Amino acid sequence: MQQAVKANAARTLDVEDLSVRYGTSTAVDGVTLAIEPGEVVALLGPSGCGKTTLLRVIAGFVRQATGRVRVDGATIDHLPPNQRNIGIVFQNYALFPHMTVAENVAYGLRARGLKGPEVEARVTRFLETVQLGGFKDRLPRQLSGGQQQRVALARALAIEPSILLLDEPFAALDRNLRLDMQIEIKRLQRTLGLTTILVTHDQDEAMSVADRIAVMNKGKVEQFGTPVAIYDEPQTLFVNGFIGTTNLMNGRIASLQNGSATVALEAGATIDLTAPAGLGIGAPVLMSVRPEQLTLSSVPGPDAWKIEPGLALPIGAQLVHEARATDGTFLKIIEPRRAVAADAARTYCTLAADARPMLFPRST
Amino acid sequence: MRKLAEWQLALPLALAFASIFLAPLLMLVGVSFFNDDKISQPGFGQWAKFLGDPFSYKVIADTMLLGLKTVCATIVIGYPLALIYLDASPRLQKVLIFIIVMPLLLSVVVRTFAWIVVLGREGVVNTLLMQLGIISEPLRLLQTELGLVISLTQIEMPLMLLPLISVMSRLDPNLRDASSALGASRWRTLFKVIVPLSMPGLVAGCLLVFASSTTAFISQTVIGGVRLIYLPLLIWQQSLVVFNWPFAAVVSLTLLVSVLTVVSALSYLGRRSGGYVHG
Numbered sequence: 001m002q003q004a005v006k007a008n009a010a011r012t013l014d015v016e017d018l019s020v021r022y023g024t025s026t027a028v029d030g031v032t033l034a035i036e037p038g039e040v041v042a043l044l045g046p047s048g049c050g051k052t053t054l055l056r057v058i059a060g061f062v063r064q065a066t067g068r069v070r071v072d073g074a075t076i077d078h079l080p081p082n083q084r085n086i087g088i089v090f091q092n093y094a095l096f097p098h099m100t101v102a103e104n105v106a107y108g109l110r111a112r113g114l115k116g117p118e119v120e121a122r123v124t125r126f127l128e129t130v131q132l133g134g135f136k137d138r139l140p141r142q143l144s145g146g147q148q149q150r151v152a153l154a155r156a157l158a159i160e161p162s163i164l165l166l167d168e169p170f171a172a173l174d175r176n177l178r179l180d181m182q183i184e185i186k187r188l189q190r191t192l193g194l195t196t197i198l199v200t201h202d203q204d205e206a207m208s209v210a211d212r213i214a215v216m217n218k219g220k221v222e223q224f225g226t227p228v229a230i231y232d233e234p235q236t237l238f239v240n241g242f243i244g245t246t247n248l249m250n251g252r253i254a255s256l257q258n259g260s261a262t263v264a265l266e267a268g269a270t271i272d273l274t275a276p277a278g279l280g281i282g283a284p285v286l287m288s289v290r291p292e293q294l295t296l297s298s299v300p301g302p303d304a305w306k307i308e309p310g311l312a313l314p315i316g317a318q319l320v321h322e323a324r325a326t327d328g329t330f331l332k333i334i335e336p337r338r339a340v341a342a343d344a345a346r347t348y349c350t351l352a353a354d355a356r357p358m359l360f361p362r363s364t
Numbered sequence: 365m366r367k368l369a370e371w372q373l374a375l376p377l378a379l380a381f382a383s384i385f386l387a388p389l390l391m392l393v394g395v396s397f398f399n400d401d402k403i404s405q406p407g408f409g410q411w412a413k414f415l416g417d418p419f420s421y422k423v424i425a426d427t428m429l430l431g432l433k434t435v436c437a438t439i440v441i442g443y444p445l446a447l448i449y450l451d452a453s454p455r456l457q458k459v460l461i462f463i464i465v466m467p468l469l470l471s472v473v474v475r476t477f478a479w480i481v482v483l484g485r486e487g488v489v490n491t492l493l494m495q496l497g498i499i500s501e502p503l504r505l506l507q508t509e510l511g512l513v514i515s516l517t518q519i520e521m522p523l524m525l526l527p528l529i530s531v532m533s534r535l536d537p538n539l540r541d542a543s544s545a546l547g548a549s550r551w552r553t554l555f556k557v558i559v560p561l562s563m564p565g566l567v568a569g570c571l572l573v574f575a576s577s578t579t580a581f582i583s584q585t586v587i588g589g590v591r592l593i594y595l596p597l598l599i600w601q602q603s604l605v606v607f608n609w610p611f612a613a614v615v616s617l618t619l620l621v622s623v624l625t626v627v628s629a630l631s632y633l634g635r636r637s638g639g640y641v642h643g
Contacts, residue, residue, distance in 0.1 A: 081544040
């Protein structure tokens with residue numbers, strides 16, 4: 001059934017030094033993204049970070065103050081939205097409530113001057129692609145949220161767009177349906193080879209659907225990389241804090257040699273780490289370490305610091321510990337449940353063997 | 365006891381309706397079935413007199429036509445205005461809504477007399493057109509149907525715009541963007557998306573304007589003069605000049621029935637073409 005829809009040649013999408021201003025505030029601030037053909041890129045960030053504005057610029061609904069948008073190398077900035085051939089699925093789907101499912105899907109085709117049997121054939125094909133073949137004559141309000149989204153998707157795909165834009169497409173769906181739709185959209189996108197941009201504030205969604213993620217904050221792209229790179233090697237404190245949970249510990253660089261640094265933590269331990277660029281001996285730093293990269297131990301040592309254990313919450317297969325270091329920092333430590341010995345004397349905390357803590361400069 | 369208390373809350377209103385609306389209406393119906401102006405001999409004489417006179421049908425038709433022409437004019441001018449309002453910035457919207465509502469804050473008499481100043485022989489319109497050399501002799505606008513439709517259009521405009529704007533501003537703005545992203549031109553978006561979805565507001569506006577302009581006694585008489593005869597003028601003449609109350613009651617009921625007929629036809633058509641309200 002999916003083979004019925006042929007993959008068309010995927011396009012590149014380039015956003016170059018793009019800025020959008022509303023009055024005196026800057027919604028998008030010098031964003032540059034080079035998106036590969038057939039790639040799924042998630043724009044991820046808190047609300048108000050400019051991700052939706054960026055999407056609306058690409059669609060043509062908002063005009064940028066400076067910068068360019070190119071599809072396959074050609075700028076599209078001068079084109080009104082109805083000549084850009086970009087498919088968009090809105091957060092609330094924006095289905096035409098007075099038209100049937102088939103009429104909704106046919107809308108873009110009729111606007112392109114297609115007629116009769118050709119429209120009908122394409123509507124059937126794309127409704128079958130989203131597995132809604134039997135729903136042609138229903139009105140949108142007679143469909144469930146997930147079905148409405150499929151119609152919105154079929155409507156956007158039917159015009160055979162060069163780029164597909166998804167604006168928080170899963171936000172209105174319940175949890176189970178969300179995963180199904182994520183898989184379905186990913187599958188369709190693969191089959192069609194469509195370059196796709198997804199706007200979301202949900203990091204799990206970005207991680208599971210996107211090939212690369214652009215983390216945005218205050219109108220700027222803080223980091224653009226693969227989900228793994230973003231999670232494991234956050235480049236800025238914002239990315240570090242926004243993606244996953246993390247522990248931040250105060251410290252100073254005690255010594256530097258051959259690209260490795262020894263950090264003296266205020267909690268009372270010294271840790272050897274890869275030296276970050278541009279920091280000298282004595283520089284105040286923040287060490288960021290994921291909860292699952294910390295472990296508890298009963299043995300003191302130079303790289304272990306004393307803690308005061310707090311609550312331990314069993315969450316699924318994991319045990320989440322809460323603890324307080326001697327300098328007052330609250331720590332979150334996650335261990336697999338079966339690895340935990342029933343030992344109350346584990347009052348030291350240390351890095352797990354595979355830990356990859358990150359160092360960030362700290363302003364004092 | 366509690367259930368009783370709930371419907372009892374509606375009693376004062378129900379009593380008020382019964383005493384000041386329903387009772388007079390029934391009296392009106394009753395009065396219409398008397399042959400003489402002393403209201404002493406029951407009979408169908410007045411009905412026979414009114415319905416047997418071709419002049420009556422001309423007045424009914426003129427009144428309904430006046431309403432329809434006013435409705436058309438308010439749509440032609442009001443719909444684009446509503447679209448402009450929809451696209452305006454919030455600050456401009458406040459100014460526009462003030463301008464739209466302002467006529468409602470003035471007395472109908474004041475508004476009507478203002479139109480006399482505008483439409484008169486030496487009025488603003490004629491002076492301007494003559495000075496521009498477009499016409500050599502003043503146009504006759506007062507005491508014509510054209511002048512009446514022009515002034516009623518302005519006077520009734522808020523009744524068209526308020527329901528229209530209220531429905532339009534509840535439309536999901538994403539629908540226009542979606543239509544545009546799918547390749548539709550502005551006109552296509554207007555006729556395929558905005559007009560069908562604003563139908564409930566348009567129909568409500570038409571009903572209000574129609575009902576209000578067909579019964580606008582003050583404007584009809586002041587602008588139209590006694591040369592143009594509509595049902596309200598006939599009622600006034602019969603009840604307060606000739607003191608033939610039974611005949612006045614017949615004309616009143618005719619006006620009521622004709623307006624109700626057109627209004628229900630309009631709302632039926634509206635419901636059939638636009639029964640889908642957003643959400």
